[in-house]
Each structure stands twice: as C-alpha cells, then as structure tokens.
Amino acid sequence: MIPGVAADFSNDAIWVSAIKAVLIVVFLLTSVLFAIWFERKVVARMQVRPGPNWHGPFGLLQSLADAMKLLLKEDVTVTRADRVVYLLAPMISVFCALLVFAVVPFGPSVTIPFTDFTTPAQLTDFPVAVLYVLACAAMGVYGIVLGGWSSGSTYPLLGSVRSTAQVISYELAMGLSLVSVFIMAGSMSTSQIVASQAGVWWFLPLLPAFVVYVISMIGETNRLPFDLPEAEGELVSGYMTEYSSMKFAWFFLAEYINMLNVSAIATTLFLGGWRAPWPLSAIADGALNTGWWPVLWFLVKLWAVMFVFVWVRGTLLRLRYDQFMSLGWKVLIPVALGWVVVLSVFQYLGLAGITRTQLVVGVLVVAALVIALMWLWPERRPAAPPGGAADEGAPGTFDAFADGFPVPPLPGQSLPPSPRARRHVPPAGATTGAADATSTAVDRPEETR
Amino acid sequence: MTASGAEAALFWVLAPLMVLASLGLLFVRKAVHAAICVMFVMIGLAILYVAQQAPFLGVVQVVVYTGAVMMLFLFVLMLVGIDAADSLTETIRGQRWIGLLLGVGLGAVLLSVISRAAFPPAVGLAETGGVPNPVALARILLADYVIAMEVVGVLLVTAALAGLVLTHKRRLAVAPTQRAIARARVAALPRGRTLTPLPAPGVFAQNNAMDTPALGPDGRPVEHSVPRVLRIRGQERSATALLAAEETLVDVVRVGGPPAGDSTPDSPPSGSADDVPEGAPGDTDVAPRDEEER
Numbered sequence: 053m054i055p056g057v058a059a060d061f062s063n064d065a066i067w068v069s070a071i072k073a074v075l076i077v078v079f080l081l082t083s084v085l086f087a088i089w090f091e092r093k094v095v096a097r098m099q100v101r102p103g104p105n106w107h108g109p110f111g112l113l114q115s116l117a118d119a120m121k122l123l124l125k126e127d128v129t130v131t132r133a134d135r136v137v138y139l140l141a142p143m144i145s146v147f148c149a150l151l152v153f154a155v156v157p158f159g160p161s162v163t164i165p166f167t168d169f170t171t172p173a174q175l176t177d178f179p180v181a182v183l184y185v186l187a188c189a190a191m192g193v194y195g196i197v198l199g200g201w202s203s204g205s206t207y208p209l210l211g212s213v214r215s216t217a218q219v220i221s222y223e224l225a226m227g228l229s230l231v232s233v234f235i236m237a238g239s240m241s242t243s244q245i246v247a248s249q250a251g252v253w254w255f256l257p258l259l260p261a262f263v264v265y266v267i268s269m270i271g272e273t274n275r276l277p278f279d280l281p282e283a284e285g286e287l288v289s290g291y292m293t294e295y296s297s298m299k300f301a302w303f304f305l306a307e308y309i310n311m312l313n314v315s316a317i318a319t320t321l322f323l324g325g326w327r328a329p330w331p332l333s334a335i336a337d338g339a340l341n342t343g344w345w346p347v348l349w350f351l352v353k354l355w356a357v358m359f360v361f362v363w364v365r366g367t368l369l370r371l372r373y374d375q376f377m378s379l380g381w382k383v384l385i386p387v388a389l390g391w392v393v394v395l396s397v398f399q400y401l402g403l404a405g406i407t408r409t410q411l412v413v414g415v416l417v418v419a420a421l422v423i424a425l426m427w428l429w430p431e432r433r434p435a436a437p438p439g440g441a442a443d444e445g446a447p448g449t450f451d452a453f454a455d456g457f458p459v460p461p462l463p464g465q466s467l468p469p470s471p472r473a474r475r476h477v478p479p480a481g482a483t484t485g486a487a488d489a490t491s492t493a494v495d496r497p498e499e500t501r
Numbered sequence: 502m503t504a505s506g507a508e509a510a511l512f513w514v515l516a517p518l519m520v521l522a523s524l525g526l527l528f529v530r531k532a533v534h535a536a537i538c539v540m541f542v543m544i545g546l547a548i549l550y551v552a553q554q555a556p557f558l559g560v561v562q563v564v565v566y567t568g569a570v571m572m573l574f575l576f577v578l579m580l581v582g583i584d585a586a587d588s589l590t591e592t593i594r595g596q597r598w599i600g601l602l603l604g605v606g607l608g609a610v611l612l613s614v615i616s617r618a619a620f621p622p623a624v625g626l627a628e629t630g631g632v633p634n635p636v637a638l639a640r641i642l643l644a645d646y647v648i649a650m651e652v653v654g655v656l657l658v659t660a661a662l663a664g665l666v667l668t669h670k671r672r673l674a675v676a677p678t679q680r681a682i683a684r685a686r687v688a689a690l691p692r693g694r695t696l697t698p699l700p701a702p703g704v705f706a707q708n709n710a711m712d713t714p715a716l717g718p719d720g721r722p723v724e725h726s727v728p729r730v731l732r733i734r735g736q737e738r739s740a741t742a743l744l745a746a747e748e749t750l751v752d753v754v755r756v757g758g759p760p761a762g763d764s765t766p767d768s769p770p771s772g773s774a775d776d777v778p779e780g781a782p783g784d785t786d787v788a789p790r791d792e793e794e795r
Contacts (some may be wrong), residue, residue, distance in 0.1 A: 134531075134533075179633035180557045180634060183561065184556075184560050187547075187563035187564045187567075190564055190572070191563065191567065194575075197572070197575055200579075209579060213580070216572055216576045217576070223568070
C-alpha cells in the first residue's frame, strides 16, 4: 500500500504494470481513431449533413484511411528549420500526452476473468497524481512551442508565441479550479478523489470550479473557440504549418489524446470517476459499482465530456486574442481564486464544529442581506455619454435616423408633422420639398480603403 | 548511504546525461538549445527526486520551473528569432577572465563544503512515519513556518504588483469597444459606407492582383473591389484590358510568338482603358467610370 492512496497496488508485479501500460496505449490510439470519426460525425449532424459514411460501417474506417494517407505522404523538412528541434517537438507532444492516462482510474479493483488475480484498473497512483497530470500537460506544450519556433517561419512562430501565453494563463485557472477538489477530497491522488465521491459527485457542490475547469480545459487543449495557436483563418495552421506526413500526424494525435486526457481528468475529479450515475448506483446495493461495470460508466462519462468538446466546437466562434486573454486573466483566475477562498472559509467553519444546517442558514441569511442591500441601494445616475451626446440630441427632439436606423419615436419624443399632412393644409409660401431633402440627405458615396 | 539496485542504475544512467546537458547549456550557440538543455536537467532532477520518495518535490519542480518559469524564458527567447546566436564580443573589458576566476572560486568553495559535509545515512519514507509528502509538507509549512511563508508570499505579491505598476501606461483615449465600433459602422450606412468588408479584388485565370476588379453576378466589374487609391491614380486595370491580355496570351500559345505591335502578355498593366482594342465587350461600360473617378 502506498500511503495516501486508496487503490492497492501491492499485487502488481512489473509485468502486470507493463501489460497495463500497453493496454492504455492501445486504448488511447484506438480512441483517437474513434474520436476523429466521432467529431466529424457529430459536427456533421449539427450542420445537417451526413459526415463520413463511405469507408466501413457508418464511415468508421475513415480515420484509419486518413492515418494511412498521412503515413505515406512525403515528409518535408523546410530549409530554414532547426532540424533537431523540428523533429523533437512532435515527439515531446505525443510522449507527454501519452503519460497522463497512467494515473487515471478506469475502475476499482477488478478480477481478471478465469483467474483469481485482482488488480486495480489503473496503472499507478501516488499522493500527488493530479499534480503529475498538470506537469505532463505543461511539458506537452513545449512540443507546440518548440515546433512553432523551429519551423523558422513567421506564422508558426506567432502560433507558438500565442500558445505560450495561452498555456501560462489558462494553466493557472485550471490549477486553481482543481485546488477546490483537493480541499474537498483531502487528497491529490486520483483513486482517493474517486473514493471521496461516494456520496455526491464534486461537480455539484463545486459548480463554479467545474465551470472554470471546463473552460480552461478547452483553452488548454487548443480547441475551438480557443484554438488561437492554430487559427486557420489567421495563421494558416499555426505551429504545425510547416509540418507534414508523420510529424504532422504526431501533433494531430497529441491533440486528440490531450482531449481524452482532460476529459478523463474532468470525469475523475468532478463527475465521480468510475462510479455509476445515481439511479443505477442504488440498484442492488451498489452492485453496479463493482467488477467490470465501472469501466463502462467511466467510458460513458468520458465520451459525454468529449461530446461537449465537439458541441462547443460546432457552436461557438473563435475568440479574438485580446478577448481570450482578458477572459483568462480578468474572469477565470479571479473567479477561481475567490471560489477557493470561499471554500476554505467553509471548510474551516466545518472543522470548527459548525453543522451543515447552520452553514446553510448562514449562507441564506447573508444572501438575503446582500439582495436586500442591492434592492435598497440608490441607483447610480447614468453618466452622460462622453462623445455620443450630440447624436442623442435633446429629449424632446426626434431624429428619424438615430444611429443610422429608421427608428420610431422614443417615449418623450413626438413625431414631427408629416410633410404629406401639410400638403393637405398648405401654409402660405411653404415648400415641402426642401424639408424632405434635408432629412434624408445622403452624402456623396465615400469609401474606406 | 545505501540505495537499491534500481535506484543506483537510474542515477548512473541519468546523472551523466544531466551533466552532458548542463555542459550543453554552456557550450551551445543558440539560446533555445540552451533552454532545452536546462529543461532536460530539470526533468532529470525531478525524476531523481521521485526516485528518492519525494514525488511532491519532483512534480512541483516540473510544474513550476519547467512548466512556467522556463516557458516564460522561452517566450522571450523565441522573439529573438531563429538565427540569433550569442555574440562573442566582450562588452566589459576582461569579462571572460573575471568570469572564469569567479567560476573557479565558486567551484572551490562548493567542493570544499561538499567534501567536508557528513551525510547521515539515508532513510526511506517508511522510517519517517509513512506520512505522505503533501501532508508532511503542509504540516511544516502551515504549522511550523506559517509566518515566514506568509511574509514571503506578501513579498512576492508586492514585487508582482510593483512590476505591474512600473510597466503601467496611462491610456490616452478611451479604447473603442466592439459595440461602439459596430454602432459607428451602422451609423455610417447613410453616408454610403458598407456594413460588410468591401468586395475583394477579382480572380481571373491570369491575374488576381489588387488592381483587377472583381466581376459581379451580372458580369460587370465591381467598382469598390479595387482600392480607392489605385482608382484615383488611374492604376485600375479594366476587365476588358485583362481579357484582351488573355486573348493575346492564347494567341501566343497558338501561334508560337507574340503578335507584332503588341506588348508581351505579362507587361505591367496599362492605366486606363485606352489600350484596349476597340469594340471589346464592356469597354464602353468601364471607361466612363474611370473618368468619373478622376
């Protein structure tokens, strides 16, 4: 037994670990093939088109064909590339992406069929397993950064610079959102965190942290709407512009494995890991939480998070770079920090002997006070708009083309007398044509460029 | 000092590689290569920490130093460019000798201290009570040394704030928001501006340059697709001139030589519709517009 870890690895000889490692790699590679098909198919459904449907049943073999094509393509190394780093970068990416699943628990202890050998469905675990995941993610970014730099060309460099800034800012928010799970679970070991979710899954009590994690996990894996390092509308394809054939395939592989990684971490830390969802977990006194069933629940949750990835990609547009940065630094990190502080206060109060009902009553009282205060607070008078005051005009006058739209009169404004109405009762010497001309005068066409 | 066989093997494999990488830091020319060497040494150190039953230290070393600090270094280094190498000119006179002297001195001090240090026999985590890393560290940091840790934290936050204040620039004007820009764009509609970007220049088989107008769905050239400056200067190429140029190219290919009295097909574009052969389709349509533009 490793101290501070729930899973028991004392049965695992070195060959057991080796078999588990091989199984994990096989699982990841096949999952990537499936994930590419899954993404294309789901996005296609969202855009009302069939998606890949030609090779194999439901087009399942399409990604296999694509992988073969990539393998057989010419491997181009650009002249200005820094050859060693150029080759090293995709390797770093894939290597670091493959490391994460070592600490992900697929299930509790399982018995191998036809034997009585029992082993945890997890390669390894140690007291700081989740920090190890963060470390692997941090190392994986070196692949992107070095790949962009070593290509010796402008767009990849811009992509990798963006990637650096992105990772530094979003890893902070991600780490802070994980801290609240550590506080609740009292551990950083993945099996211990899953064990701590026997009652309630952490995504409910820690909803703010979960939201921050989901946003920063999409930012961390460079997926839309945060795929600024490879924004194809702006940077061709960012850091992998100059890569082709197998090296490009490695980057591609790493991206999809990283999606699986962060989905697995979200499942393990927030969504109860391998635990059966609520109505099922009550069947037969938790029989569905034992044996090989948990692997199924884990995979279902994993692919549910993967579906969120695809859904977000099919729905949202890419952010502008400065908006993206201000979202990270001005929204996510303060929210995550504030949430950690709030949670620590609650934990302290809980340790100090205050019961849960007292806490809930206290929170409700404070919330009521805050709402009452906001209700009674004198409303701030809106400041006069600095530049646009001339357009608005005095409250009584009516501008039929305010801000360029033909608009009806606002409350307090009145329609001017219609020129056609005046035609019926013409005042002496009035020319109706002139008023018409001034109100709708269009300047001479003038363009920008 | 005792170490298990596997741990000793790990050390003797990793340590020479780390020494090589640290020498690489001194001798490689490119700054990014040096950064990669430092990365390698840091990860090697982390692996050794983990092997010595200090996984928290090892992992935090990677997360903080390799993941964040080195990344910041790299961020700056990459902006220097791929071809930048260290310059070998001395900026301070005799700096090499002074550096060498100081280095040898530091080495001598370190060697003398390390050689005289007496290491107590190593004990594993199990002998120290079996408390996992993070718990034991938390007890030390947040119970025994909590004041010192808080003071260091305040100091670091102060330094970070100072950095922000020193680099802060006061904004001269209000930054336009996306909303304001959109409103201004709509407000400019009655003055003949467009909401959308202007149409892109045309794409013909021979030419997609800025001076070639796009063709609208009715087959007529779209005036706004050519930049205003080019139009005012009269450097817009008319669609008919372009068509004529393509016709001549076809002639060149078919006959095998340029027709007499004509320029080569890829000669610089003529300014107006003057060079266009008479009777070409669309000629009368384009020429007056050019005149109007001037």
